[in-house]
Amino acid sequence: MDILLIEDNKLISKSLVYTLKSKGHAVTLCENCEQTIVHAGEEFDLIIMDVTLPDGNGFELYRDVSRVNTAPVIFLTAMDDEDHIVGGLELGAADYITKPFSTRELLARIRRFDKKATGQSTVLSVGNIYVDTESHVVRNGDTPVELTALEYRILLMLMQNAGKVVTRERIMEKIWDIAGNFVNDNTLTVYIKRIRQKLNTDCIRTVKGIGYKMEAV
Structure with a gap:
């Protein structure tokens, strides 16, 4: 470790x-x-x-x-x-x-x-999306997905709470960008959009007015 x-x-x-x-x-x-x-x-x-x-x-x-x-x-x-x-x-x-x-x-x-x-698995999975928390490799099926460090942290937070709604406030409170600044409301929307595009799936569902939920599609 x-x-x-x-x-x-x-x-x-x-x-x-x-x-x-x-x-x-x-x-x-x-x-x-x-x-x-x-x-x-x-x-x-x-x-x-x-x-x-x-x-x-x-x-x-x-x-x-x-x-x-x-x-x-x-x-x-x-x-x-x-x-x-x-x-x-x-x-x-x-x-x-x-x-x-x-x-x-x-x-x-x-x-x-x-x-x-x-003997616990280091791999989190939701549908066809896999995140190896040890190697930090993200895959859609067998296809590797390249994420930035901040995108990875946001996805990991959603994967760790799969099936549950994670509020925007909680994500913004926990996630900093590379410069040490908090992610604000507008930039969080942009990051979620980028993650969805890179994952090429609709597994991140928007819960209007609250936040996001990671679930299999």
Whole structure:
């Protein structure tokens, strides 16, 4: 797995990087919010994030990272009271581990998100449209579909919520363009049109006044 580790404690980060790499994972280490924002838009399978960082709060950082990255997040923190735990999970975090913790416990938690280890498929499909979340290859049947990074993120969001209506507001809140700017209402319409044209199918249905739904045709 490609893991983004956000931890400012050098003793903890050194130990975690060694352990994760010894288990075959690739690790990118960031020690603060500033470094994290630089790498946030890169492709990761999992993000491990300390809540207390020298230049900001991990909960606030999570909001920024989740707009440009769909990887699940595990929070690491010394704050073990219920309010902090519930707050992190309500933000959308996949898991929460309080310090001190054993490397055995952390590796067990990480294994839940390792699709290869758990035998889960990395391919999402709706009708004839296939998205491989590991290789980031998109296909219509056997035909490859070339999408920009932003188009891919929009399609992935719709595929992950196949059969459900995804509001325009939710898409615009979560998706940034390459310059770090939010996608606005007008440009979202343009991107959806381009994705439909490239997929050459009507699987993205407009729900008037609300948003879009990905469904088989």
